[in-house]
Amino acid sequence: MNARTQYRTEAIVLRLLDYGESDLIVTFCTAEFGKLRGIAKGARRSRKRFANALEPFSRLQILFSRRRPESLALIESCDVLSHFPGIRANLEKTFTASYLIDLTDQFTPDDKNNEGLFQLLNDFLRLLEGGPATEGLLRFFEIRLLKLSGYDPVLDHCLVCKTPLGNEKAYHFNSGDGGLICTACRPDSPDALPVSLGTIRMLLMGREMEIDRLGRLFLSEQSAEESRRLLAHFIRHLLGRELKSVHVLNEIRRLGI
């Protein structure tokens, strides 16, 4: 029998699943171990042991052990680094954080170094904790996450004629091809979404800019609408389905909130 090896790492809680009578199976996002699944024994029976730490989007220091990389980790203890109380006290921020978590869960590889995505999630939770839940925050998270996970859409030239961005005022975005097509190349593609030059420039800026300056980028109503449709469509195309958190958010909006 292999001996268990113990590890310590920083982790953000992505998902919780009740297991058996009193255990929890927790999915974490970590820098070193990618997406990590572990069991917290007795976490539902005794609140003391894990001290209310195992909650969605809490940032923790965890101590875990496992025999092999592919086996379920045993969570031995965890200390809370941040509960993000500012997010938890605000409905809009909680929904935004849930979406960031859901998306990260979908795009994080299992057990693979994942410094970039972990940092991205951590940075955006920090922005959300300290500032308002804006439309821009969601879009810039999406575009950065796509880049980090290797699904970066082509936004700086036309996929067909390769002409660099800037010659025209309006483009189409085709999710199937993962990029822009200029009006001259395919004006009437049924799947392509129209998108203005201004929106594309905004997304490119949001993708490259320093995280702490993102709060100063404001999306016009047109850019917000166009980029929301473009990225939602592209992400749905990549995942092949709608995210649960998006579905729930739509239900909330129908209540008039």
Add this chain to the structure above:
Amino acid sequence: MSGYALPIKRLIKELSRFPGIGERTAARLANHILRASEEDARRLAESILDVKRKIRFCSVCFNLAEGEICEICADTARNRSVICIVEEPDSLIALEGSGEYQGVYHVLHGALSPLDGIGPEQLRIRELLDRVAGNVVEEVIVATNPSVAGETTALLLVKLLKERGIKMTRIALGVPVGGDLKYTDRMTLAKCLEFRRGV
């Protein structure tokens, strides 16, 4: 499980589907049933069927009920203008155990959890809104659990009901009676200080 006659095997298999019951415990329970009188065994079987046949959700508050409405909603001594919202019938039973509450309840049967796809339509929120619209309601107490899901649900309910002019309150959070501050987690302690009161 080998060595048991087929009907016993079947019973063990059924019992081991209960939460927290492993095969060994299931075998012990099966042996107990085997030794019990036929009368005792029949009472057990009938009580199980009875629960399935007779218990449903109260049409007013969605508590478990025998018949159309539950005992609490049927009790004319309860104050109908105060509604306490809970996640599960278990919470209702716990609050009733305190003996301190004279109002009525509303059971949501869950809490908001976007990551699990649980939204307002999976909970009894529409029914709650209809209920407060058609009745005189002085106060709604939100007694969902102090977890992220419970707090999110509370925030949503406050938003929905406050704009309808209803007085909303949230249950207090603090150190348990007989507890010790040094063993209390940071989040609870922060809430304790936030919700301190004048003495």
